[in-house]
Amino acid sequence: MQTRLVEYFLALERERHFARAAASCHVSQPSLSAGIASLEEQLGKRLVRRDRKFVGLTPEGEAILPWARQLVATADAMGQAAETAQGPLKGELRIGSIPAAMPVIGSLAEAMLSRYPGLNISVRALTSRQIERDLAAFELDAGITYLDFEPPAHALSVSLYSERIILVSAVAGIPIPDPLEWADLAQLPLCLLHQGMQNRRILDSRLAERGLALQPRVTADSYIALLGLVQHGRLCSIIPDSHAALLKGLEWVRTCPLPDMEEGSRVGVIVADSAPLGRLAQAVLNVARELRLPPEFLGT
Incomplete structure (x- = not known):
């Protein structure tokens, strides 16, 4: 079995479109279609459901998918090991x-x-x-x-x-209690990562341990978006302390550590x-x- 044929199959599963899969493999669409047909013939099973265009994988196609990925990854690793056995990575x-x-x-x-x-x-x-x-x-x-x-x-x-977390706000924005307590967070207008992000789930877990829950006004999937919202002054946010170094020299920003931080x-x-x-x-x-x-x- 040629690894290249398996690569065609994986590209089609990834792109869900024959032309895009062919382009990603740097071959023509007829070549890709013929390669997948050859793979199906070798296995004696239909792998792809077609109706003038890609519809999906058959149950047999779904079944071989993890093995196909492993085969291609192993072939790549073999080639790299041979190439770099006595040379630099x-x-x-x-x-x-x-x-x-x-x-x-x-x-x-x-x-x-x-x-x-x-x-x-x-x-x-x-x-x-x-x-x-x-x-x-x-x-x-x-x-x-x-x-x-x-x-x-x-x-x-x-x-x-x-990692530890800090509160970030605009210098000319909303007032921040001093000292800042955990209960204060629930009263602040916040913008936070959405709950699909693990950082947010960790934060929610820590607050739940204290009987608190946050209701952010805005959610996003990046810290750049959160800082852009904070800069306007109406909202504040909670970010990892590792990002503090990236904020140095920004006159508009103010950071505040959260109280009673346990191990990060x-x-x-x-x-x-x-x-x-x-x-x-x-x-x-x-x-x-x-x-x-x-x-x-x-x-x-």
């Missing part, structure tokens, strides 16, 4: 990161590129659940996510830092727990173990 390192951890990407990428100059790095902003799903589907080599709250399954991990939420690098472990995954873990982060990630 090369290729594309695909990293998915939760938005809360984006400030640490610079430190990790710099360390990876310094040690492995032949690498290219692709970074995607994803939710923690998307990171787990894409690692399992061999669409990511590594992720950066929370390690303790809803811990990732079937993953190897290295802790990078412990651990954030770290994860890779799929598989054997053998790919060279890219092993390289990320090795670099993460030795990574020295700036003071803002260490609470100093």
Whole structure:
């Protein structure tokens, strides 16, 4: 069985469209269709439902999907292992990161590129659940996510830092109680991440432990959006303290630590727990173990 035919099948499942799948594989649409038909003939099963256009996968197509992903990932890993057996690590390192951890990407990428100059790095902003799903589907080599709250399954991990949270508001905006208490948060006009984001679920859990619940006026899926809302002065927000360094020099912004902070939420690098472990995954873990982060990630 040719791996290329399986790649055609996976591209079609991903794109849900014959022309787009062919373009992503850099072949003509007839070549892709013929390749998938050849794969179906080899397996003796119809894999794709068609009605002049892509309709979906058959039950047999759905059944082979995880095996197809594993086969292509294994073939790629074999090729990389052969190419780099006695040479430097090369290729594309695909990293998915939760938005809360984006400030640490610079430190990790710099360390990876310094040690492995032949690498290219692709970074995607994803939710923690998307990171787990894409690692399992061999669409990511590594992720950066929370390690303790809803811990990732079937993953190897290295802790990078412990995240704490801060209140952020505009200097000329709404007044903030001093000292700030947890109960005050429920009275403030807030903009927060939506509940599909793990950072928000952790925050809600901490408030629930204190018998409190937040009702934000606005929700969003990025900290850039939240800061844009805060800048106008009517709202305030809660963000990770690792983002505080990105706010330095902005005259309009005011930050305030939240009271009685216990241990923070651990954030770290994860890779799929598989054997053998790919060279890219092993390289990320090795670099993460030795990574020295700036003071803002260490609470100093």
